[in-house]
Amino acid sequence: MTDKTNITLTINGHDHAIAVEPRRTLVDAIREDCGQTGTHIGCEHGICGACTVIVDGEPVRSCLMFAVQAAHKQIRTVEGLASGDTLHPMQQAFMDHHGLQCGFCTPGFLMLAVGVLERNPDISDDDLLDVLSSNLCRCTGYQGIIKAVRAAAIEMRK
Amino acid sequence: MKPAPFIRHVPKTLDEALKILAQVAPEDGRVLAGGQSLVPIMAFRLAKPAHLVDINEVENLDKIGNDGKILRIGARVRHGAFHTSVVDNPLGALLTFVARHIAHYPIRMRGTFCGSLAHADPASEWCLTAATLDATMVAKSTRGERAIKAVDYFEGIMSTALAEDELLAEVHLPLLAAEAKFGFNEFSRRAGDFAMSASLVTYTIKNGKIAGAHVGVGGAEPSPRRIAEAEAALNGQAPGDEAFRAAAEAAASVIEPLEDHQTTGEYRRDLVRAVVRRALENSQQ
Ligand SMILES: Cc1cc2nc3c(=O)[nH]c(=O)nc-3n(C[C@H](O)[C@H](O)[C@H](O)COP(=O)(O)OP(=O)(O)OC[C@H]3O[C@@H](n4cnc5c(N)ncnc54)[C@H](O)[C@@H]3O)c2cc1C
Ligand code: FES
Ligand code: FES
Numbered sequence: 001m002t003d004k005t006n007i008t009l010t011i012n013g014h015d016h017a018i019a020v021e022p023r024r025t026l027v028d029a030i031r032e033d034c035g036q037t038g039t040h041i042g043c044e045h046g047i048c049g050a051c052t053v054i055v056d057g058e059p060v061r062s063c064l065m066f067a068v069q070a071a072h073k074q075i076r077t078v079e080g081l082a083s084g085d086t087l088h089p090m091q092q093a094f095m096d097h098h099g100l101q102c103g104f105c106t107p108g109f110l111m112l113a114v115g116v117l118e119r120n121p122d123i124s125d126d127d128l129l130d131v132l133s134s135n136l137c138r139c140t141g142y143q144g145i146i147k148a149v150r151a152a153a154i155e156m157r158k
Numbered sequence: 159m160k161p162a163p164f165i166r167h168v169p170k171t172l173d174e175a176l177k178i179l180a181q182v183a184p185e186d187g188r189v190l191a192g193g194q195s196l197v198p199i200m201a202f203r204l205a206k207p208a209h210l211v212d213i214n215e216v217e218n219l220d221k222i223g224n225d226g227k228i229l230r231i232g233a234r235v236r237h238g239a240f241h242t243s244v245v246d247n248p249l250g251a252l253l254t255f256v257a258r259h260i261a262h263y264p265i266r267m268r269g270t271f272c273g274s275l276a277h278a279d280p281a282s283e284w285c286l287t288a289a290t291l292d293a294t295m296v297a298k299s300t301r302g303e304r305a306i307k308a309v310d311y312f313e314g315i316m317s318t319a320l321a322e323d324e325l326l327a328e329v330h331l332p333l334l335a336a337e338a339k340f341g342f343n344e345f346s347r348r349a350g351d352f353a354m355s356a357s358l359v360t361y362t363i364k365n366g367k368i369a370g371a372h373v374g375v376g377g378a379e380p381s382p383r384r385i386a387e388a389e390a391a392l393n394g395q396a397p398g399d400e401a402f403r404a405a406a407e408a409a410a411s412v413i414e415p416l417e418d419h420q421t422t423g424e425y426r427r428d429l430v431r432a433v434v435r436r437a438l439e440n441s442q443q
Binding site: 069 | 160166194201262264350
């Protein structure tokens with residue numbers, strides 16, 4: 001056994017002091033150690049994108065990072081998108097344009113789309129389509145997701 | 159699945175990283191760069207390294223340098239760094255074009271150029287780039303530093319000339335001629351998947367004829383390489399359908415294609431013919 005290390009994960013501005021083994025993935029630490037279960041785990045090897053979170057402004061697969069690597073970084077998850085009762089424009093657009101059915105993939109798609117649009121607000125429709133090919137959804141057939149993200153992109157540029 | 163336990167080392171300087179690597183390499187210690195290949199392999203328990211030397215906090219490894227002749231890419235330059243051109247030379251546009259074909263956006267935020275070269279997947283776009291452009295790999299260890307040419311570097315599927323205790327510290331890519339043309343094409347079944355065949359080409363035009371052609375093929379053989387027969391079919395010819403088809407045919411006829419349960423050798427040969435022709439066609443746009 002390897003020893004646990006004490007680290008602090010800052011998730012949506014809140015500090016979580018936790019003790020983890022080096023092999024603990026970031027997504028497991030977010031869910032199991034910090035209790036933030038909005039972020040989902042699908043494949044655990046980088047294929048599905050369900051675990052996408054934003055670390056220091058970059059959307060990343062949290063199953064392919066170790067929690068110890070994210071200490072002292074700013075982590076954002078789906079729980080941090082809405083402000084109070086007002087949904088983030090991306091969340092609202094997913095509701096308005098049928099961007100989800102079962103919702104399993106949704107936190108990952110939201111963090112992917114928000115992360116990319118914050119970095120690159122004027123991204124072209126074609127490039128946005130390429131970005132959305134990063135994540136898998138077994139329900140919607142993607143058209144609703146694409147519509148929602150394009151609508152939110154316009155809203156976020158305002 | 160979850161990765162097996164390991165001890166993590168977090169050096170802050172290159173010297174420190176090399177010292178630790180020298181100590182732990184004999185006990186299955188490895189470098190952890192972007193983790194975008196290593197962590198999935200650990201999750202499958204195909205790799206259970208006892209030690210990881212995490213280079214994400216080592217100073218100065220994320221530098222891209224350029225002296226007017228050579229572009230130097232440091233060990234922690236991530237794929238995403240090439241989303242916009244890193245150098246005012248056709249090489250900058252080439253790298254941006256190729257980078258978009260690697261995995262997906264979030265993976266490109268973490269995965270590194272040098273990590274791809276160390277991992278040496280036969281279908282890696284950066285390995286194809288290094289082979290096509292005659293890159294030099296700079297390996298460092300406590301024993302010293304050595305420069306390895308691309309032709310000597312790739313040794314087969316996920317196998318390179320790097321020794322266990324060596325860190326791939328930099329990759330050097332020669333800048334292209336200011337008027338150089340390039341083209342790239344790959345075939346994969348889904349967006350972001352590893353390519354089943356890919357081709358990268360560069361050349362210049364002298365007096366209306368192709369000169370100095372480089373034709374690289376990846377994903378088709380255990381390692382990417384330049385195909386001399388295809389280059390010979392281009393040099394001295396006017397760019398256009400006839401020369402492009404001749405080069406594609408030459409490449410398809412000389413490769414020794416990989417086979418797997420989904421792809422026969424003959425299918426891969428057909429793909430090579432197609433990707434080389436398409437890369438050459440792209441080069442004219
Ligand atoms: C879903 C998915 C799709 C992908 N699709 C593609 C694709 O289409 N094309 C493609 O090319 N790649 C693809 N990748 C892999 C990705 O590009 C990786 O980033 C890359 O292969 C490895 O780089 P890394 O920095 O992540 O290395 P790591 O995963 O950290 O390391 C990989 C290996 O290289 C060694 N290593 C890393 N850096 C060094 C160094 N500086 N010196 C010595 N050894 C080192 C490690 O010890 C390890 O053995 C994909 C990955 C995923 C998860
Ligand atoms: S759980 Fe991370 S990509 Fe699938
Ligand atoms: S809504 Fe069910 S997986 Fe996407």
